[in-house]
Amino acid sequence: MSDISMTSTDPAATATHCHEQANTSGFDAEAIDRTSAADLAAIGGDKWTRYPGCIGAFIAEMDYGLAPCIQQAIDNACDHCKLGYIPDPWKRRVAEACAKWQKDHYGWNVSPDIIRPVPDVLEAYEIFLREIVGAGNSVIVPTPAYMPFLSVPRLYNIDVIEIDMLQDGDAWAFDFDAIEQAFRNGCKAFVLCNPHNPIGKVLTLDEEQRISDLAAAYDARIFSDEIHAPFVFDGYTHIPFATISEQAAMQSMTATSASKSFNIPGTKCAQVLLTNPDDLTMWMDRAEWSEHQTATIGAIATTTAYNEGDPWFQDALQYVKRNFTLVDEEMHGRFNKVGYVKPQGTYIAWLDFKPLGITDPAAYFLDRAKVALTDGKECGTIGQGCVRMNFAMPRPLLRNCFDRMYVALHEDGLL
Ligand SMILES: Cc1ncc(COP(=O)(O)O)c(C=O)c1O
Known part of the structure; x- marks a missing residue:
């Protein structure tokens, strides 16, 4: 109940x-x-x-x-005092459950070996900004945007380039000219939010390819927030950005979580999917502290959500x-x-x-x-x-x- x-x-x-x-x-x-x-x-x-x-x-x-099923898993964890720091077996279970959800729902055959836990999607964004974008640089954020995409970069001395989405009849469209101009001016990072909070846009394959090709032309990296992926309405399909090509897999750091779909954001366990091997190396070297802050109760709730929910x-x-x-x-x-x-x-x-x-x-x-x-x-x-x-x-x-x-x-x- x-x-x-x-x-x-x-x-x-x-x-x-x-x-x-x-x-x-x-x-x-x-x-x-x-x-x-x-x-x-x-x-x-x-x-x-x-x-x-x-x-x-x-x-x-x-x-x-x-x-x-999540309520039961949480009650059971409390009854058995499973509330210590997150152990490796639970990190692995989250990765395996996340990989299975990705495969079953979006056809992404992703190895659990490249999926790492992190308390929330914004922590993953912070690591992207800190380790990949770097202070003194800039990031393109298509607007209107999920609010922290705009506020967090400033904490890392990173400029935000707001590029307004365009209204094209009864749909939203990217302003590819403005995006290219920002890349041409030296920007090396782009935030993709798909489905896009707050406008509810679901990207098409063509749009994802155009973003990937533009980023490739200017050697830019992409943070792909796919937390709303399960919420796609009839007639639309979620396409994980990293799956569209090898190029996109190398460009992107994907973040997701069961927190939106299952009402468990307070349990603190999101996931990053590191399809670029250099990112995985960086992550294991520089992001272990963030993994450590991921909650064991969140790992338990998330694993149950993906496997049984x-x-x-x-x-x-x-x-x-x-x-x-x-x-x-x-x-x-x-x-x-x-x-x-x-x-x-x-x-x-x-x-x-x-x-x-x-x-x-x-x-x-x-x-x-x-x-x-x-x-x-x-x-x-x-x-x-x-x-x-x-x-x-x-x-x-x-x-x-x-x-x-x-x-x-x-x-x-x-x-
Ligand atoms: C697009 C988007 N990304 C990330 C988050 C944060 O999610 P969480 O803190 O559960 O990881 C939200 C929450 O509203 C969101 O809408």
Whole structure:
């Protein structure tokens, strides 16, 4: 049973939950539907407590509890006191489970020998910046971007070159001319986020090849964040960048994690896939301290997630897809004057309120609608007037979120 169903304050929900058989995967959509904002706040996560009384739609977590197999693995680890520093056998188990997930889901036949644990994807990014890019250099970040891609390089005295994504009809496109210009000016690093948080773009093979060829022409390296890979909507396919060619494998350092797909970011165990042998040598020489900080409980949770959690994840994905349909209907219905490009994956939508004349929509909706969204400016200069919305919440709360936003805009004569 998930935390969510256990903390439901709705007696009807609790009674129904007790008598109903949850899905065999343990993903209980009906219990999730009945979960209130108060229930979520009672769990105590950042998303539902940072702005009391508000709907939490900012931080990238799903509100769907834990897969029962992961809950059991964590309980079992606690019962047997498996909470010491991470030992080599657990590092190996994570690598093997990650390799199997990559093969089963994306056809990537990757050896566990090149997969190393790291507390989180950002730690891998920091190692990429510190060891591969180097102080005094620069990195290209297509924007809008996941916020730390912009803020972290500055800690290493690395300049960020923001290159705005272009809106091409109802899809986003890379500005390849601007990317080439930045490479020509001496930049030697590029951040790929696929699927792309916060715009939900899923890269095509052609786009990946063009990025790889441009990087090759200027001898640049690529950090490929593929943490959202499991969240791809119908009609799109996730293609791991390192698989498209030997050239791409040599260029890239890939980072991933089960943390988004299974709601376990607090357990601290991501993975890097080091397809360039020099990177593996560097990693073993210079990144062991980061491996050491990876949590044993995270290794246990992650291994279980990858090996046993797929049925739960598939049900979670169906729920996310139905929420996406709701988002899409709202954006084409009541909110059709708001700028919006349909996401192709992730559980995040990028909404542009400039057409309504709102310059700071995150502050506006927090104040007027009690909805907490990510301020688009944190995702780059292009994000002025925009917000990032996490729609992986119980569907009735998502409806309520849109209702609150609509009422505020309507009362203010903006919609
Ligand atoms: C694109 C992307 N990369 C990395 C992360 C961080 O993930 P973690 O801290 O679980 O490794 C997030 C979290 O929202 C993300 O959206």
